[in-house]
Amino acid sequence: MDTDKFSEFSGKHRVVSIPANGFFDSHLSSGRLEEKAGNGKYVVIFANCYDGGRSVRVEGKTTWKSRHGYLPGNLFGLMYFDAFLFLLYFCILLWYGITMKMYEDASIPIQTWIFGTIALGCLELFFRTGDYFVWNEDGSRFYLAFYIGVVAGVVKRGVSRCLIVMVALGWGVIRDSLGSVLYRINFLGGLYIATSLVCDIFEVVAYTEVQRINKEEEDELFDVVTILRIAVAVIDIIFYIWIIDSLNATMDYLESTRQSSKLQRYLRLRCIFLFSILFAVVWSVFGIVNSMDEGIVENEQNWVLDASAELNYIFVLLGVAILWRPSPTAKEYAFVMELPAMGEDDDEEDDEAANCVVPSAADDDDDDEEEVMFVDEPEVKRP
Numbered sequence: 001m002d003t004d005k006f007s008e009f010s011g012k013h014r015v016v017s018i019p020a021n022g023f024f025d026s027h028l029s030s031g032r033l034e035e036k037a038g039n040g041k042y043v044v045i046f047a048n049c050y051d052g053g054r055s056v057r058v059e060g061k062t063t064w065k066s067r068h069g070y071l072p073g074n075l076f077g078l079m080y081f082d083a084f085l086f087l088l089y090f091c092i093l094l095w096y097g098i099t100m101k102m103y104e105d106a107s108i109p110i111q112t113w114i115f116g117t118i119a120l121g122c123l124e125l126f127f128r129t130g131d132y133f134v135w136n137e138d139g140s141r142f143y144l145a146f147y148i149g150v151v152a153g154v155v156k157r158g159v160s161r162c163l164i165v166m167v168a169l170g171w172g173v174i175r176d177s178l179g180s181v182l183y184r185i186n187f188l189g190g191l192y193i194a195t196s197l198v199c200d201i202f203e204v205v206a207y208t209e210v211q212r213i214n215k216e217e218e219d220e221l222f223d224v225v226t227i228l229r230i231a232v233a234v235i236d237i238i239f240y241i242w243i244i245d246s247l248n249a250t251m252d253y254l255e256s257t258r259q260s261s262k263l264q265r266y267l268r269l270r271c272i273f274l275f276s277i278l279f280a281v282v283w284s285v286f287g288i289v290n291s292m293d294e295g296i297v298e299n300e301q302n303w304v305l306d307a308s309a310e311l312n313y314i315f316v317l318l319g320v321a322i323l324w325r326p327s328p329t330a331k332e333y334a335f336v337m338e339l340p341a342m343g344e345d346d347d348e349e350d351d352e353a354a355n356c357v358v359p360s361a362a363d364d365d366d367d368d369e370e371e372v373m374f375v376d377e378p379e380v381k382r383p
Contacts, residue, residue: 018056027060069136078303079132085310086125092318093118099326106331110172113163114321120156121317124149150200158193160317161239162186167269167320168246172330173262174253192235199228247273265323272319276312283308 014028046058068076096115100107127149134142162185171178178185203225247270254263287305324330 063139065139070139071132071136074302075132076136077301078307079129079136081303081307081310082125082129082132085314086122086129088314089118089122089125092321093122096321096326103326103328103330106328107326108172108330110163110166110324111326111330113159113166114317114324117156117160117163117317118321120152120159121314124152124156127152147201150204151197154197154200155193157196158189160313161192161236162189163320164243164316165239165246167324168243168250170246170250170253172324173265174250174259188235188238192232192239195228195231195235199225199232202228269319269323272316276316279312280309283312 016026016028018024044062063070066073066076071079093115096111096118100111100115127145131142131145131149134140134145165185166172166178166182169175169178169181202221205221247266251263251266251270253259254266283305
């Protein structure tokens with residue numbers, strides 16, 4: 001062992017003397033290193049300091065603890081942010097659930113989907129925050145809470161995509177039923193959940209088991225994750241195209257039938273979507289710029305990038321929940337058509353009245369059958 005080489009490095013060190021021959025097994029008697037000064041960025045180096053020494057196999061684990069606990073510094077801010085989001089989701093869940101109970105007789109099916117999406121978001125953040133707090137206090141992850149949070153998050157994203165398609169199709173505004181289209185929405189949502197869940201679990205395994213698998217197995221896992229990410233992206237594109245096409249069709253219908261009050265609701269919804277898309281694009285560009293060179297945001301503040309995506313998501317969800325909030329006239333609003341001469345705002349929804357049949361999403365499939373049923377047969381002249 002060449003002790004002079006330690007003079008090249010600053011900081012504390014521990015030494016294990018290895019004999020020149022024979023079997024040897026040992027461990028550090030005092031492996032704890034405590035640093036009270038510095039910038040919080042440290043490196044642990046394992047080195048064989050004798051050039052002509054023997055090959056050494058080192059096993060074990062390193063445990064890091066900072067002033068705030070065992071949680072990595074880049075996740076510490078995210079822990080408190082997730083706790084704040086959980087309280088926000090919980091308040092929204094209480095508000096929406098209580099109002100649904102108050103106006104239970106006037107509730108419409110899409111409100112159940114909105115309530116379920118909020119509940120999934122609340123469940124995800126509860127377990128994710130719990131995992132961070134346990135990790136910070138004990139130094140080890142609460143994997144049950146972690147995986148429940150992953151599953152709840154994936155299901156939330158899938159259900160929310162289905163919800164936006166239903167909203168864009170006009171369910172609860174111009175349609176009392178989605179008919180067979182609902183099965184297609186559920187199928188695509190289920191496909192997204194299954195693909196995204198497998199992708200997330202494989203990615204977690206690839207990162208957490210990196211010390212237990214060889215390089216070839218690690219590469220195979222990441223190849224599978226890449227393929228699954230492409231599949232998820234394709235499903236996302238299908239959702240986005242479906243949402244945009246349905247939203248345009250619904251707004252065209254409302255405009256052609258002069259449903260000014262309902263059209264106003266969709267104009268507000270479109271503003272929410274456009275702002276959300278603009279925010280996502282700007283923040284994505286910022287993330288790309290931040291990843292170059294030394295970056296704009298420091299490493300311990302990188303959690304802000306992930307937090308912004310959660311804020312953007314809850315902004316859209318809260319906007320949809322407010323526009324489709326429970327009210328005593330929600331069912332009548334979905335089942336009647338506004339008279340063209342009225343043109344009141346959303347505050348005067350109680351005055352809307354007309355005995356018109358609201359179109360269903362499956363009406364297009366039934367048009368041909370109805371036309372055949374009501375076509376009169378030509379009159380045959382007899383001699």
